[in-house]
Amino acid sequence: MTGEGATVDEAADDYDIAVIGAGPAGTAAALRARELGATVVVLEAEHLGGTCVNSGCVPTRVLAKAARLIRDASTAHEHGVEVSGVGIDWPTLVERVHGRVDEVRAMKREAQRFADAGVDLIEEGRARFEDAHTLVLDSGRRVRAASILVCVGGHSRRLPIPGAELATMPEEVLHLAALPSRVAVIGGGNTGAQLVTVLNAFGAEVTLLDIAPRILMPSDAAIADEVSAAFRRVGVTVCAGIASIDELRRVDGDRIELRWTDAGEAQAERFDAVVMAAGWPADVDDLGLERAGIRPERSAIPVDEYFRSAVPHIYAVGDANGRDMLVQAAQFEGEAAAENAVVGANRRTSHLLLPAGGFTDPDYAGVGLTEEQARARDEQCVVATVRYDQLDRAVIDDRGTGFLKLIADRRRSLILGAHAVGENAVEVIQSVTTAMAAGIDVATLANVRFAYPTYTAIVGLAARAVLAEPTRASELH
Numbered sequence: 001m002t003g004e005g006a007t008v009d010e011a012a013d014d015y016d017i018a019v020i021g022a023g024p025a026g027t028a029a030a031l032r033a034r035e036l037g038a039t040v041v042v043l044e045a046e047h048l049g050g051t052c053v054n055s056g057c058v059p060t061r062v063l064a065k066a067a068r069l070i071r072d073a074s075t076a077h078e079h080g081v082e083v084s085g086v087g088i089d090w091p092t093l094v095e096r097v098h099g100r101v102d103e104v105r106a107m108k109r110e111a112q113r114f115a116d117a118g119v120d121l122i123e124e125g126r127a128r129f130e131d132a133h134t135l136v137l138d139s140g141r142r143v144r145a146a147s148i149l150v151c152v153g154g155h156s157r158r159l160p161i162p163g164a165e166l167a168t169m170p171e172e173v174l175h176l177a178a179l180p181s182r183v184a185v186i187g188g189g190n191t192g193a194q195l196v197t198v199l200n201a202f203g204a205e206v207t208l209l210d211i212a213p214r215i216l217m218p219s220d221a222a223i224a225d226e227v228s229a230a231f232r233r234v235g236v237t238v239c240a241g242i243a244s245i246d247e248l249r250r251v252d253g254d255r256i257e258l259r260w261t262d263a264g265e266a267q268a269e270r271f272d273a274v275v276m277a278a279g280w281p282a283d284v285d286d287l288g289l290e291r292a293g294i295r296p297e298r299s300a301i302p303v304d305e306y307f308r309s310a311v312p313h314i315y316a317v318g319d320a321n322g323r324d325m326l327v328q329a330a331q332f333e334g335e336a337a338a339e340n341a342v343v344g345a346n347r348r349t350s351h352l353l354l355p356a357g358g359f360t361d362p363d364y365a366g367v368g369l370t371e372e373q374a375r376a377r378d379e380q381c382v383v384a385t386v387r388y389d390q391l392d393r394a395v396i397d398d399r400g401t402g403f404l405k406l407i408a409d410r411r412r413s414l415i416l417g418a419h420a421v422g423e424n425a426v427e428v429i430q431s432v433t434t435a436m437a438a439g440i441d442v443a444t445l446a447n448v449r450f451a452y453p454t455y456t457a458i459v460g461l462a463a464r465a466v467l468a469e470p471t472r473a474s475e476l477h
């Protein structure tokens with residue numbers, strides 16, 4: 001089967017490597033494969049740069065910046081700075097988001113980098129498998145390759161419930177004609193949590209609903225607790241552990257009634273908008289995977305540790321394999337899969353050292369094992385937490401909410417994980433990641449000099465706190 005309206009041409013372009021998708025995964029994979037001497041083609045259906053630049057990280061980060069400006073402008077008088085008329089000019093902000101996206105796209109210059117490297121780029125619609133070595137584009141053009149790297153990313157999930165079409169998907173928030181006064185956000189993952197901060201800062205009354213027992217489930221439990229508490233302090237209603245979202249109905253002309261079940265009780269409330277951030281399945285439904293002999297599982301392509309699918313010359317990288325759906329994972333996986341495909345390497349990537357975080361207020365971030373995971377491996381791992389209100393810089397800036405938790409093995413030789421909530425938490429966690437990557441022990445980290453007064457200095461405080469934890473008898477043997 002080919003795309004709608006396609007005319008099938010039996011001739012095909014032949015390559016060593018075909019990469020489907022030019023997001024972070026596909027771009028990194030294609031450039032690395034070419035660097036290793038392969039002939040490479042990239043097939044992109046929409047925008048170069050993928051989700052991250054066009055509808056994910058970059059637009060979200062612009063909104064997060066505006067949310068911070070609102071917060072800072074609203075509290076400026078506490079610093080003796082007079083600011084009046086603080087508010088959001090929504091059309092101007094939307095225009096700014098598009099402008100920043102364009103700037104980042106122009107800076108990334110994927111098309112030019114592909115051309116300079118000698119990677120062919122074909123933008124003739126979606127690619128679909130015809131067989132395990134052949135792809136057909138919407139245009140009808142065929143591409144054959146010895147190895148195929150599937151880097152198709154994912155899309156936001158519309159829940160299969162009545163009225164779901166009334167929901168605003170995260171990438172559609174920018175299409176709202178005006179900011180909603182009352183909004184429900186379904187899903188407290190990274191996307192939903194960030195949108196809660198943004199919409200709250202922009203003046204909306206926000207209700208956050210999640211079927212998971214807590215928001216930000218993959219993060220350390222302390223992060224979820226701290227961010228939930230921060231949300232509640234600014235008036236957000238946080239309802240985690242609900243039984244189900246049941247229905248959306250149009251009422252009062254342009255409002256939406258959202259129905260859900262919580263603790264056996266039916267609930268219904270009216271909102272101006274309902275944002276659905278309830279998951280991110282890979283874009284695998286329309287790929288013709290069955291013709292290549294691949295069966296998706298849980299809306300993603302299952303792969304082994306070398307990113308090989310069940311068909312060894314077909315790899316799945318980035319959001320397409322449903323593992324760590326982050327830019328920093330996609331890029332490393334792309335490079336590793338390219339090396340494995342081109343030179344038969346057996347490269348893996350360490351997912352333990354994958355820092356990640358979100359731009360809520362306050363920020364949160366983590367790397368490595370959560371406390372729960374570390375304790376499951378060794379109950380006697382050493383855990384210490386330093387609160388932001390013990391950090392000079394945070395007190396100076398009046399940003400005393402939050403903490404850094406450091407987890408080390410029982411001998412304090414290895415840092416197993418770090419988790420933070422607070423101003424600049426993502427950058428703080430990045431410093432710990434560098435230390436973990438260098439394999440330094442806690443005593444060495446405690447001796448690192450941190451510039452004063454910085455947020456990163458909390459890393460030194462936490463390292464010293466880990467060293468100060470009482471030694472258990474079992475550690476002495």
Ligand SMILES: Cc1cc2nc3c(=O)[nH]c(=O)nc-3n(C[C@H](O)[C@H](O)[C@H](O)COP(=O)(O)OP(=O)(O)OC[C@H]3O[C@@H](n4cnc5c(N)ncnc54)[C@H](O)[C@@H]3O)c2cc1C
Nearest residue numbers: 021023024025045050051056057127153318319325326327
């Ligand atoms: C709102 C939001 C905010 C985010 N913020 C962050 C963040 O701050 N930090 C972070 O690390 N991650 C963030 N992410 C996640 C990040 O965007 C993804 O993990 C990353 O983009 C995955 O890269 P990828 O290359 O696998 O897929 P994508 O970036 O989705 O790229 C896939 C590409 O494949 C193309 N494609 C799909 N199907 C076909 C086909 N059949 N034929 C041809 N082309 C096709 C698509 O058009 C797309 O260009 C965010 C995600 C969202 C939704």
Ligand SMILES: NC(=O)c1ccc[n+]([C@@H]2O[C@H](COP(=O)([O-])OP(=O)(O)OC[C@H]3O[C@@H](n4cnc5c(N)ncnc54)[C@H](O)[C@@H]3O)[C@@H](O)[C@H]2O)c1
Nearest residue numbers: 187188189190191192210211212245278279280325357358
């Ligand atoms: N800052 C970042 O790094 C960043 C930002 C956004 C997204 N991302 C990545 O993109 C991917 C997608 O993130 P996401 O937040 O869109 O999806 P997600 O799958 O991570 O989170 C979805 C949330 O929706 C909840 N949910 C699912 N079904 C529900 C239902 N029926 N009713 C109520 N709640 C329901 C889940 O429990 C979960 O908390 C993730 O891997 C994420 O890490 C990263």
